[in-house]
Amino acid sequence: MLLELIITIKGELMVELQEIQFTSLVLSSSLLPISFNLSHFNFHRIMAESLVSGVLGQLASITTDLTMKELRLVKDVDESISSLRRKLKDIQAVLEDAERKQLDDARIRRWLDELTDISYDIDDVLDEWSSETLKSEIQKRVEAEENGHQQKAADKKKKKVCLPLTSSCFSVNQLKRVGVRRDIAHRIKRLNETLEEIAKDKQHYSLETTKVVQKQTRETISFVDESQVYGLDGPKNALIEKLLNESSEGLSGGGKSVPVIIPIVGMGGIGKTTLAQLAFNDAEIKRHFSERMWACVSDPFDEIKVAKAIIESLKGSHQNLETLEALFRLIRVSIEGKKFFLVLDDVWSDDRDKWEKFIQLLRLGAVGSRVLVTTRKVEVATMMGAAAEMITLQLLSDEYCWSIFSGLAFRGRNSEECKQLERVGRQIASKCKGLPLVAKSLGSLMCSKVTENEWEDVLSSRFWELKDEQTKTFAPFFLSYYDLSPRVRRCFSYCSLFPKDYNFDPAELIELWMSQGYLSGSQNPEEEGKKCFQSLTMRSFFQDFRIDFDQTIIGCKMHDILNDFAQFLTRNECSSMRVEVDMEKTEPPSVEKIRHSWLALAPNFPKIPTSIFDQSSLRSLFIQCTSDTSLVGENMVLFHQNFRYLKHLRTLALISSKITKVPEQIGQLIHLRYLNLFQSRNLQELADEVCDLCNLQSLRIEGCSRLQRLPEGMGKLVNLRHLYMRGCKELVGLPKGIGGLTQLRTLDTMFIPKKNEAAYFLSLGDLKSLNHLRFQRYIFEITKCCNLINRSESELTYWECLVYLILNFGEADKKEEIRDEEDEFGILEALQPHPSLRGLLITEYKGTSLYPKWMMGLDKLTGLHITHCKQCESLPPLGSLLPSLKELRIDGLDKVKKIGDEFLGLGVEQAEAVSFPKLERLGFHNMRDWEDWEGTAHTSLQSGVMPCLQVLVIENCGNLKSLPPFLKLTPLHTLCINACGVLLQSLLNSEEEFTKFSHIPCIIIDGQEVT
Structure with missing residues (x-):
């Protein structure tokens, strides 16, 4: 028996790591069947097709992995997996018919319910299998590194079992791992037997085999233009x-x-x-x-x-x-x-x-x-x-509804197409019942429909015949929802977990979708997530977009009605509740199997309902702490004691909690892909067991201002793709192992360690090996720049994708107030970004010059903030250096006394030059010694200064005497002056001085508008 076990281990360790990782990714795509009640029917599972498809994909991958060498891995496991695959393929052939007939047949609904549950179980079991394989490979790599990549005959720290027949040695941990594998194999066998019964039952429902036909769709824009408003x-x-x-x-x-x-x-x-x-x-x-x-x-x-x-x-x-x-x-x-x-x-x-x-x-x-x-x-x-x-507000007229509907539905069509579709289009628009949101939803849906027959299909849809009042309200949204692909439906349904008026960050939302496996099977899940998000925006499922400089959506919300609709779809699987003080004996939610839960803890330290820990099927848990709410005392004890019951979690977020340490039991959450500890300001360290989370993809610890260290074993997080740490002020450096994370896409902060500690932490030069890093939409901060030693490795020009950069020269040691000015400028010169940089902030720099050579090459820079550079006495010629600059903020430059021609970058020989040609917003704040702001000495050049300036803010500049005359030639529409005593007296006491700016539409002085 022992020999057989050793041979089994040997076969197990031969599985290829990359193939198993792919298996794990494909596997977890089978999630979130949607639940809702339609016309008094308990229409439980509408996502069975995508659910089964995902499981089949992973089973195919695992079948490929089980080559002849691995047949001895665990007895009969290959046969069980092949059997699962065959049965699911047979079921998949009739799923479309089943999902249609469940409307009228409660037995089919129950059958789909059972199919969904077992698919979840298969997902969990196979994910455990691949996780054990991955852990084994990680352990091998760690041991190889510790031993200098050389085989050793014995390890003094571990017991060994050596057999001459194999000429190999295996640790006790490996023996235990095989035991886990055997247990998983038995569970697969039991699932196979259960699926056998489900497969047999389908014969009783007269289900027909159907073939899915790929829909033809039109090319559409990325999101709906909401600039036109009708009827208001x-x-x-x-x-x-x-x-x-x-x-x-x-x-x-x-x-x-x-x-x-x-x-x-x-x-x-x-x-x-x-x-x-x-x-x-x-x-x-x-x-x-x-x-x-x-x-x-x-x-x-x-x-x-x-x-x-x-x-x-x-x-x-x-x-x-x-x-x-x-x-x-x-x-x-x-x-x-x-x-x-x-x-x-x-x-x-x-x-x-x-x-x-x-x-x-x-x-x-x-x-x-x-x-x-x-x-x-x-x-x-x-x-x-x-x-x-x-x-x-009254309902819109049919004509107004038609205006909204047609404006969206006819985008990109020629006049002949519009004329052909108008008849049926007006009939569809009449279904809006005067509601602009419905008109927008239906118009967005019809934009993707190509033929008149497809428009007729929408007009004759059975959803318009719903009798139940609640479901009848959602009829137009059902039409848009069913027109989405199964993957996009899952992504939309997950949004039901978030409270109304929630500000969605698309990047974060995509990471959450990834954590639940909705984007699995893609070589680039982030890009696939962007496509899903784009599909939802095109169908008007999101609104109130916040747009970045390149027209990329960086934020949005969901209308209340659509939030209600999403919750309606998922009410059998999602639970959202606000926990009050008097809810300590909260009854378990009336949901069969909660998969996703959001708890908002009200003030005054309400107790976490213990019922949440009874939900062994939980895959998402968000705990939002508000105000003086915290995870301390009894709540913290509860959390530690019950952590082990959350073993199926893929997503865990503890927002604004006051935990001081992540529980060690977190290492047991082997399925965890997403961990968010945002603004847990009392958190001082992450447990080393976090590094056992081999599947972790996203770690968010922004705002954990007291966090002092990251675990040394961070290099074991081989699947980590996104690491956010901004606001972790006490971190001294990053563990060396982070430099080996080849999957890492996002890193928002780099900490430069002190000279005497540099050998123990990641250096700026080490980041060159992370060639998958992407910075779009993210600010990358290099903090404690003053500690930089090896300037030859500090150049940032190889990061062409870097968009926003913060250079923080904060004190290496707060007791050390004096720093070498030349050394400081040398560091600034060395930190040369790529010329494509769009935003730059320099803060707490202690040099006297802010004019590195590379600044003249930033042709695409649109935003520049210079703050708390207290030794700087003058400003560089920014007016001629940065032709694309739109926003400039100067804050806390205490030694600047005068701003003049050198700032504008103009000279008499530059008769046709323009200073700050695209600048729209300019702000001066907390300039303690600033007295004079002079315009160009050459009157002929004044018309070429800041020709696009819209907003000027001057705040807490108490010694400034006057404003330059060229401002009256700018299109300035808002002037804000706060806490500027000398300037205020000059403007109010000199009518001539004030009339220079009386043409400005909006002048605000100390918070009051001047009329």
């Missing part, structure tokens, strides 16, 4: 009139002004938020109100979330404040005595007690302040005492 001109004009009318201001009993509250009421998808956005961004509104704020409220009402949203609109940051009292103090300072405009979007709660504290706070604003509320409930308007001011 009248409501917009009425709303703006109400917002600007100050003829009837009310007072509270204490004599304080009461801000007028204006509710916009209407059903979901009718355009309430769109109307509020039109008013919020109106030029006249911007000029009229000193402060504008926007907060999405949603349901449930979270006071702290709303307060933080208000502050972010005002200040840009809530300064990590944790309590409602502290947040209210900051809001009070910002709005007291000022005329403000606040939008509270998507309000559901009509509980007066919850809103009273906000209303009291808002009474501190000046007369003329306004609060705009969007809601589906008339009761909200009544509760706020604003029924008289209410604007009720």
